[in-house]
Amino acid sequence: MSKNFKPLYVQLAETLVKELKAGTSPFQKPIKENGLPAFVKPINPITGKGYSAMNAINLALKGYDDPRWMSADSASYAGYLVKEGSKGTLINFPKKSEIQAMRTPDGEKIKGADGKTLTRTVEFDRVINEKAFLFNGTQIKDIPSLQEFLEIAAEGKKLSPLEQAEKLISDTKATIVHGGQEAYYDKIKDEIHLPEKSTFENDTKYYQVAVHQLAHWTGHETRLNRPMEGRFGSLEYAKEEFRAATAAMLIGGELKTGHQFGSHAAYAGSWARMLKDDPFEISRVSSDAQKIANFLLSIGQKQDVKQTTTSNDTLTKGDVIAYNDTFYTVLDKRGKSFEMEKGDTGERFKMKPTDNLFAGLVAARNNPPVQQMKPEEVPTQKIGR
Structure with missing residues (x-):
């Protein structure tokens, strides 16, 4: 292979920079x-x-x-x-x-x-x-x-794309507050805020926006625990938007509901600069977006499993589990060992059912943290406006 051959992340970053600047990327033109x-x-x-x-x-x-x-x-x-x-x-x-x-x-x-x-x-x-x-x-x-x-x-598909989207939202049990003109996720209150469904052009648009905000919702410390402290307009804020938009696109492709990011031109410019300065960022964005998509798409599958079995004392490939201030992803199972990934560092290790961590992860997966209602006076942190 040629010594001048560019790695995939460089090729993809360069292509996206051009399309983001031209306004022709899938984010801007879904x-x-x-x-x-x-x-x-x-x-x-x-x-x-x-x-x-x-x-x-x-x-x-x-x-x-x-x-x-x-x-x-x-x-x-x-x-x-x-x-x-x-x-x-x-x-x-x-x-x-x-x-x-x-x-x-x-x-x-x-x-x-x-x-x-x-x-x-x-x-x-x-x-x-x-x-x-x-x-x-x-x-x-x-x-x-x-x-x-x-x-x-x-063949065999029981639910329409919109019914699948509705089920996904319901299965997350996320707190969604309807009303107002803005769509955003409040990390402090752990609430998604959406305009009334009737105000959207159609139901598809509503579900597209809801899925985008659910992508932000996964970043909470009890879930995938992503850095989400950036203020509106900051580089950190733009990074989180990039991840949520990419995850929403992946989920929309899976459910066949499509995606709609809206007219956030400022983000496109920030993303283009981000990728130009550091092409490897597209690899980080893709990795985080895949984790978000896996997390949300697997919730419904886990609900279905819970309805057909009284207990589950093992782990399943694709599980993403919040445990002791970090999260663990089950990448694969080979024999009696599980191939695991810890946090967002990419650290991988093997785990056996006899390890102490295994029992802790099974318990955390079967009994996720209960969301508590927050008093109205708690300050807000809007993400994904």
Whole structure:
């Protein structure tokens, strides 16, 4: 690879700086000229899995309406071919395993009755950082039509996008105060303030704004505990807005409600300067936004689990748990050990069910802190106006 090759975070930061300055970024223009969302959740149609925040943003900036992305190898294994002359899009990811083609002793690929190459998954001893180039569904020959893919994906969906958004908001049990003209999160009172639903252009706009404020709500010390002390107009304030806007975009893509940041032009300028001065900030923003999205999207799943089981004495991949003034994220479970991440430092470690910390995390996850009502005279700290 060329010595002049730029890391993904640098490429993405430079692209976003240009688009933020031009007013064409997905944050400023959530709807494209053709009327379709500027951000759709990128997905691997073979595995059914999505892509992490930084990769998802990078893929979305390519402007395709088709959400399907895969590598040339994945396409080949599925019996598809990348169209000649197609240019791949770079992603970075932690690689824990690899899908390999099954081969004969002579090295020939083994194919099934349907003509597709048989594969196997090989687990690595340790996680490695990997690069790959993906191709959009429109760049691949013989792949089923997008309409067919979307129809299959929609099968079994019981709730509409707006019903999913309503359920997400309800499941958080966040305190939401309706009234007034402003939408903001008050960290001191731990309250979300929203105008009355009837004042919004439509229900979709209401849920988009509500999700954005819920993203701020996750920063409270009893949840993800992010720094949120900056005053309106400060760099710290702009950083929190960047994280909330990115998380709202990810969640809107997941729920298919879209996102709407509004006409906050001042933030765009601050974000552009931020990324120009420190391109790696896009990696930090993406990481925090992914944690926010995981936290909110998993709340409903946890509620469903609680309704079907009387007790849960283990941890689940994706759990984000506030415990002893920090939070822990369950990244994966391998055998009897859990791969964990502590706080926002990125510190990773392995934990066994016999460790004392394990019991504490299970108890904290099953019994989250109860929110207490605050007296009206408590001062406010508006975030996300």
